[in-house]
Amino acid sequence: MTLLDKLRxxxxxxxxxxxxxxxxxxxxxFESPIASTSQVDCPACGANAIRAAPGKATA
Numbered sequence: 001m002t003l004l005d006k007l008r009x010x011x012x013x014x015x016x017x018x019x020x021x022x023x024x025x026x027x028x029x030f031e032s033p034i035a036s037t038s039q040v041d042c043p044a045c046g047a048n049a050i051r052a053a054p055g056k057a058t059a
Contacts, residue, residue: 010055 018031023042032040037050 021050022053024049024051029053048049 004014006030016033018033020031020049021040021042022029023045025047026042028042028043030043034040037052038048040050041048042050048055
C-alpha cells in the first residue's frame with residue numbers, strides 16, 4: 001500500500017460519489033452513481049421519470 005493509498009483510506013478517498021433520486025411515477029427514493037437523470041431508470045418500476053432528490057449527494 002502506497003502512502004497515497006493510506007491517505008485515501010484515512011479520509012475516504014476511495015468512495016464512489018452517489019446521487020439520490022426520486023421517481024416521479026412511484027415516489028421511490030434511490031441512489032445511483034450516475035449523475036445524469038436522463039440516464040437513470042427507477043429500480044422499482046423502471047420508469048425514466050426521475051428527479052434529483054433535493055439536497056442529496058454523497059461521497
